[in-house]
Amino acid sequence: MSANTYDAIVIGSGISGGWAAKELTEKGLKTIMLERGRNIEHIKDYVNANKDPWEFPHRGGRTQKMIEDYPVLKRDYPLNETNLDFWANDKESPYVEKKRFDWFRGYHVGGRSLMWGRQSYRWADFNFEENLKDGIAVDWPIRYKDLEQWYGYVERFAGISGNKDGLAVLPDGDFMPPMDMNIVEKDVAKRFKDIYKGARSFVIGRTANITVPHNNRTNCQYRNKCWLGCPFGAYFSTQSATLPAAAATGNLTVRPWSIVTKILYDKDTKKAKGVEVLDAETNQTYEFFAKIVFVNASAFNSTWILMNSATDIWPDGLGSSSGELGHNVMDHHLNVGAGGTVEGYLDKYYFGRRANGIYIPRYRNLNGDKRDYIRGFGYQGGASRDGWGKNVAEMNIGGAFKDAVTEAGIWEMGIGGFGETLPYHENKITLDKTVKDKWGLPVLAFDAELKDNELKMRKDMENDAKEMLEAAGVKNVHTYSSNPYLGRGIHEMGTARMGRDPKTSVLNGWNQVWDAKNVFVTDGAAMTSAACQNPSLTYMALTARAANYAVEELKKNNI
C-alpha cells in the first residue's frame, strides 16, 4: 500500500463525517479523514470555554470590525465575540447569491458538530411517505423501518437525553434520562394536555447532551456554553465522541487543511479511485486513493465536490446524469413565533443553565387536519425569568434602580417555529466559474427561495404560536415573523437526493451515487424531503447504515 492509499476516504469531519470515520475504522478499514480547515483539538483548543461573561472585551457582542469582516455571518446570531473562530471566513470563501441565501459554515475539524443546536429527533414513518402521498418530487427509497435500528444505534453512542413521550408523530428513541422542565413549563405542559387532549404535545427537548456519564464523557454541567466547545465533552461532537472512537482503532488518519477538489473517477471500472486534494496552507496538490469514498463535506459542499468530478464524462459532474445534482435545495424556515409574559410564580426560580428547551412536535396536516398548504412545522421554546427589574417606572436611575436590577424579573415564555421546506427542482445551486475563492476554486451560486407553500405555512406558524400560548395562560403575547430566507435554519438539505430511480435521483437507497457505486453521500445533501425535525440525527443514522452496507459490499467484492 503506497503512502497515499487507504481503504476508505472520508471527506469532511463534521457530524456525518465523524460517524463515517468511526464506523469504517471500527470495521477495520484504514481510513483517512480529509478536512478543509484547521485542526481543533478537544478541550485544548476550546479557548473561550472557561471564560466568564465579563472576560470577553465586548461581553460577547459584535464590533464594527467583525461586521465588516463577516458580511454573511452578521445576518444572524452566529456573529459574536465568543466563538468567532468556529465560523468560516466569509471573505476567503465567498459565494454568489442570485437570491439571498444565508450560509453559515464551519471549516475546521469537527465542522458544525461543535456549534450545532443538538436537538435530536427521529423522523416518523409518515415523513418518509409524504412525497409519494403528495406527489411531490420523488419518493424516498427507504422507510422508517429501514432506519429504525440505526436511529437506536447512533442514539446509544451519541447519548441523546429525552423523555419517552409515546407520540406517533415523534418516535421515542433510546434515550438517556431527560432534562427537566422548569416549574412554568410543567404547568404549561399540563394545560396542553387538558386543552389539546393529545392532538398537540408539549415535551422536553431531546438533545445530544448526555445526562449521565458515558464513554469517558462527563454528563452535562448545565453551563449552556456548548457552542464554545465543552471541556466536559457533554454534548455530542466529532471531537467528544466519534473522533476518539475512530482514533482508538488505530485505523484513522486525519488530515486538516485538505480541500478536496474532485473525486477521481475511473471510467473503466465506473468507480472512484480516490480524490484530489488542494492543501489549503501550501497550495500543493495531492492525490489519495481508496476503495470507497464517503462524501460528508456538508450538504452543498458535498455537491460542489461532485459537480467538479468526472466532468470529462458528465460536464455537470459526477451524479449529474439524473439532472438533479444541485437541485432541490432545502432548509427549515424559521424566525416566526410568539412570546409573552407569565403571571405569578414570583417566588419560584431555577438554578443552572439548561442547554435545552421544550418541543412542540408537528400537528398540522395530520390526523384529519387539512390546511391550505401541505406538511407542517414544530416549535422549540421555553420559559425563563427575565434578568432584572425593568418596567420599574419610578426607579430608573440611582441607588433604588441599582437595587432593582438585582431582582429577578418576571417569567416569560416563547416558542419559535421550524417549518418544512418542500424540495423544488428550481431551487438550486450551480457552479459559478467566474467567481473564485481564496484558493482559486469556483464557488457556488444560490438560486433558491421560499415559495407559496412555505409562506402560507408561516402564517399558521405565527398565529398558532399566539393561540397556543394564550390558551396556556401566557399574557401579553406578541408575535413575530421575519427573514423569510433560506439558510437561516442552518439545516441545509438536498442537492444530491436519494431515490429509487437513477433518472430522477443522484443516490440510491444506500446513499451510493448511482454513477459510482463506491461513492457514498450521507450528509444533508442526500435528503429527499426535509420534514420539520432537526435533521442531524437522521444524517447520523443514514451514515452508520451506509457505512455498514459499504463494508459488506466491499467484502462481497461488489464495489
Place this chain on the structure above:
Amino acid sequence: MNRRIAIRNMALLLGGTVLLPSCLNSKGNKVVQLKHITLDDDQQTLIAEIAETIIPKTSTPGAKDLKLPEFVLLMLDDCYNKKDQLQILEGLTAFNNLVKSKFNKDFANLSIKERESFLNDFESSAKQAQKNSKSTDSINAFYWAIKQQTVFAYTTSQYFMTKQIVYELVPGRYNVHVPVKKLKSA
C-alpha cells in the same frame, strides 16, 4: 466538587481583565485612548458622571469604582457604526448644552440631587414622547446608548455576577424549582 473548583481556577488564570490603554490628563483623570472616535476629557467625564448617576456608589460600588465608564467608551468606540457614532457625539453636545442652559453649569458640577432630577425629568419626557436609543433625535440617541451600555456593563460585571446575583461558571445541575424572595416591585 474538585473538578468544578479546578475549572474555576483555570478560568481565573486564563482570563485577565482587558483594560483599555489610558493615560492621566492634567487634572489627574484617566483619559481613554479611543480608536474610532475622539472624546476629550470633558466629554469622557460627562459620560462617566452620567454612568455614576445611573449606577451610583452606595453601600456597594458604583459605576466609577467598577470601571463601567471605560466599558461604555469601548462599546461606543468599537460597536457602533460611523453614522450612529456621529449622532451620539452630536447628542453629547446637545445634552451638554441642555444642562448648561438649565443650570448654567456642567453636568459634572451639579449636585447629586440636581443630576438625578435632571435625568429623571429627561427620562420621563423621553418616555412620553416614546423616544429611545434608536431615536432620530441625537440627544436621545446619546443618552439611551449611555444608559443601555452602563446597565449592560453593570449587570455583566464580575462584581455584579459574583456578589449581587448567583452565578456559577459550572452550575453542574439544573434545579427546576428554587424558592426566591418575592419581587419587591410585584
